[in-house]
Amino acid sequence: MKKRFGIDIDGTVTCPRSLIPFINKAFDMNIRYEEINQYDLTPFVNVSGEVFANWFSKNEAMIYQASPIAAGAKQALDKWKKAHELFFISARGPHLLDVTEKWFVDHGLTFHHIELIGSHDKVETIKRHSIDIFFEDKHDNAVAIHEECQIPVILFNTPYNQDPLPKGVIRVNNWKEAVIWVEDWLNQQGNSSQVSSTS
């Protein structure tokens, strides 16, 4: 049964540690990934929020281009690319589409659609595309998407998303665990559609 997968990019398909070395170099710091216990990085840097935001917008294209892929992401996405649709939905700004598409091509990743919405609020986009399952690393996004779209959300475990989760948001440690959960979910979907088609 063909499903439409909705997938966040940063910290989900890219390694969640991607940003740290760039920040450490730019601001001569020694932040460790393990100590990043919230999504907003501003409190961890030694400059004002404004300086940090300006630095980020000047450098984000270079950072995105150089971001490593998350371990196991390619294997998982390759496994699903033929039988399902892969829709990447990201808070990156729309002006970063070229950089983003090139990164996918450079990493040999298939995509059926990429949408850069320039905002963390993905609910409307997910509803509009009738996404069946979503993959995220941002805790409040994962919870809102599950509750408002009524779909399962896979949350990739990071130091910055440790708050409790409702049933329906599934915390996994890596893409290997995500594949196991999703394959089981796909099998259940197949079984329930068989039951309803014969009844």
Ligand SMILES: [Mg+2]
């Ligand atoms: Mg993300």
